[in-house]
Amino acid sequence: MYSEQCPIDEQRSITESVFLLSFTSRAIARTGRPGQFLHIRVRTGIDPLLRRPLSIHRIDPQTGQISLLFRVVGRGTRLLKDMRPGDPLDVMGPLGRGFDLSGNFSRALIVAGGMGGAPVFFLIDALLSLGKQVTLLWGVGDGREIFGTDEYVRKGVDVRVATEDGSLGHRGYVTELLDVFLKTHAQDQSFRGFVCGPECMLLPVQRFARKTVFSWQASLEERMACGVGVCQGCGVRIRNQAEYRMVCKDGPVFDLKEILFHD
Amino acid sequence: MTDLTVRIGRLTLKNPVLTASGTFGYGPEYADYVDLNRLGGLITKTITLEPRGGNPMPRIAEMPAGMLNSIGLANVGVERYLAEKLPLLEKYETAVIANLAGSTVEEYARVVMKVQKHPRVDGIEVNVSCPNVRKGGLAFGTDPDVLCELVRSVRSETDKTVIVKLSPNVTDIRPVAMAAASGGADALSLINTVMGMGIDIRTRKPLISRITAGLSGPAIKPIAMAKVYEAAQAVDLPLIGIGGIMNGEDAVEFLMAGASAVQVGTLNFVDPAGCLKVLEGIETFCREQGIAKVSDLVGAMDHG
Numbered sequence A: 001m002y003s004e005q006c007p008i009d010e011q012r013s014i015t016e017s018v019f020l021l022s023f024t025s026r027a028i029a030r031t032g033r034p035g036q037f038l039h040i041r042v043r044t045g046i047d048p049l050l051r052r053p054l055s056i057h058r059i060d061p062q063t064g065q066i067s068l069l070f071r072v073v074g075r076g077t078r079l080l081k082d083m084r085p086g087d088p089l090d091v092m093g094p095l096g097r098g099f100d101l102s103g104n105f106s107r108a109l110i111v112a113g114g115m116g117g118a119p120v121f122f123l124i125d126a127l128l129s130l131g132k133q134v135t136l137l138w139g140v141g142d143g144r145e146i147f148g149t150d151e152y153v154r155k156g157v158d159v160r161v162a163t164e165d166g167s168l169g170h171r172g173y174v175t176e177l178l179d180v181f182l183k184t185h186a187q188d189q190s191f192r193g194f195v196c197g198p199e200c201m202l203l204p205v206q207r208f209a210r211k212t213v214f215s216w217q218a219s220l221e222e223r224m225a226c227g228v229g230v231c232q233g234c235g236v237r238i239r240n241q242a243e244y245r246m247v248c249k250d251g252p253v254f255d256l257k258e259i260l261f262h263d
Numbered sequence B: 001m002t003d004l005t006v007r008i009g010r011l012t013l014k015n016p017v018l019t020a021s022g023t024f025g026y027g028p029e030y031a032d033y034v035d036l037n038r039l040g041g042l043i044t045k046t047i048t049l050e051p052r053g054g055n056p057m058p059r060i061a062e063m064p065a066g067m068l069n070s071i072g073l074a075n076v077g078v079e080r081y082l083a084e085k086l087p088l089l090e091k092y093e094t095a096v097i098a099n100l101a102g103s104t105v106e107e108y109a110r111v112v113m114k115v116q117k118h119p120r121v122d123g124i125e126v127n128v129s130c131p132n133v134r135k136g137g138l139a140f141g142t143d144p145d146v147l148c149e150l151v152r153s154v155r156s157e158t159d160k161t162v163i164v165k166l167s168p169n170v171t172d173i174r175p176v177a178m179a180a181a182s183g184g185a186d187a188l189s190l191i192n193t194v195m196g197m198g199i200d201i202r203t204r205k206p207l208i209s210r211i212t213a214g215l216s217g218p219a220i221k222p223i224a225m226a227k228v229y230e231a232a233q234a235v236d237l238p239l240i241g242i243g244g245i246m247n248g249e250d251a252v253e254f255l256m257a258g259a260s261a262v263q264v265g266t267l268n269f270v271d272p273a274g275c276l277k278v279l280e281g282i283e284t285f286c287r288e289q290g291i292a293k294v295s296d297l298v299g300a301m302d303h304g
């Protein structure tokens, strides 16, 4: 774990509200794993005060470049979007436990919703380097938020897109793509499922997942202060566990079938 | 070189910067970022007789220049604290102060009795801002008579330094400070969080599940300063100032208002090495001002 000032290399807009920011940190590039997050201080002053958790979107091990994909939703992300190349970014991380890619599976099914697409690129990179066969189901509201998929299609990833505005792929929700996909694959032991997205998407995906024979990992979001398990602010209930687990330290990736939402 | 040592009750600390309870875990959590040996002291998360899971989520929310929390004293309980947490601190050379709470006077006394024997515990900080079930929901920290009785009973359990941590949620802090002093406290620390709340107007839900919560961070610093100043006028005990300290200059302000030492809380979340930057800032100030002993700054405000 590191806490350092990293110079920003590039800031690119995907849409007017979604941005791709990259900076260089050899240390994070060396140790970061898919599913882990960085805790970013968007301003040195006292307001906004807390750091903002953002997933590692991608790492280039050659150059040590790290990228973040984020949506502007409030004050912190607005300040982040206004940062320019050369500005120092105050980064803590890599934090949390990422996806578990060990063990016996040959095919990966990834379900991403909205900004849940952020950690997915790094996950796919890792899965491909392990020689896994990857299917990505990615749903967004606005089709312009889908980007970068050509590269993965070329690398043999089966990419299926759902957009609510119907501008790309299936018109509707990603869960509808999932429903179709599972009609033929729910009983296939060679799969492992991964899901990233807002809670309103994780809930229906959990219902589907519980009917499959394979295991699923979900990346969760909770408000955070410390990001390292100290403040006890980011708890989640897990089945058969008496105590809260901390999303920042025990997660953000958990066994989807065991998560108790709304508890 | 400035003499940074300060005396808090029966303890001599190597410098006036401690980490505040609940913001630094049980100690080693931040060891990757902070050389714990450089801290004046480390105050561990409040422990209770039995483990506690804490309040339902959400239990934190950001506020302008601060944050709300209603963690609800989630902790591992005194037995696991003794068996698993304290041993991890053995290799560090910094004062360890065990913060504790209970729901009755007897419960406080039992936790003190168990904790104070441990060789790694250098002092006790008594958290008196949790609900007093016996007195129908009133906090121990707001009723001078109850507080005095509580401190007396804690005092009788230990020869180690007893620090009483006061709540700011009172109309006048002076009678409460005096009650803790007459109960036999060696020092007072103040303040704990300030009662606050917020609502998400779109969902109409409170930001925190328990609705009201504790405000911390720079937003509360002026309040904390006033409480430290008032307490310094009322009692002749060393005070530890807490509330919104973000740098060395904030800390010096607390010393000048009458505190002998300070605790760094919310800053730890923002900058995990922040407590050491506070210490360095105090040192820089002393050097620039030609101050020989940091204790010379205590109560050094010029009343004009």
Ligand SMILES: Cc1cc2nc3c(=O)[nH]c(=O)nc-3n(C[C@H](O)[C@H](O)[C@H](O)COP(=O)(O)OP(=O)(O)OC[C@H]3O[C@@H](n4cnc5c(N)ncnc54)[C@H](O)[C@@H]3O)c2cc1C
Binding pocket: A037, A048, A050, A051, A052, A053, A054, A055, A056, A069, A070, A071, A072, A073, A074, A075, A076, A077, A078, A115, A118, A119, A220, A221, A222, A223, A224, A252, B061, B062
């Ligand atoms: C582990 C993790 C990984 C994340 N990865 C990404 C990512 O890669 N891309 C992306 O766009 N977003 C991601 N998020 C969500 C992102 O943290 C929030 O969108 C961001 O904190 C909002 O900050 P703000 O100041 O713009 O919004 P505000 O609403 O003004 O923030 C107010 C407070 O609420 C917190 N908050 C608000 N929304 C969320 C949320 N969804 N999750 C957690 N805290 C929140 C903020 O951190 C801040 O403390 C992630 C969240 C977590 C927990």
Ligand SMILES: Cc1cc2nc3c(=O)[nH]c(=O)nc-3n(C[C@H](O)[C@H](O)[C@H](O)COP(=O)(O)O)c2cc1C
Binding pocket: A231, B020, B021, B022, B023, B045, B046, B069, B071, B073, B099, B127, B165, B191, B192, B193, B215, B216, B217, B218, B220, B242, B243, B244, B245, B263, B264, B265, B266, B267
């Ligand atoms: C998340 C959080 C948890 C806390 N837990 C405790 C606790 O267990 N016991 C305690 O005495 N104070 C606790 N506090 C209060 C702090 O120790 C401190 O008194 C307060 O936050 C004010 O200081 P600050 O503004 O520097 O944070 C907690 C504060 C925060 C923010």
Ligand code: FES
Binding pocket: A223, A224, A225, A226, A227, A228, A229, A230, A231, A232, A233, A234, A246, A247, A248, A249
């Ligand atoms: S954010 Fe502090 S424990 Fe998770």
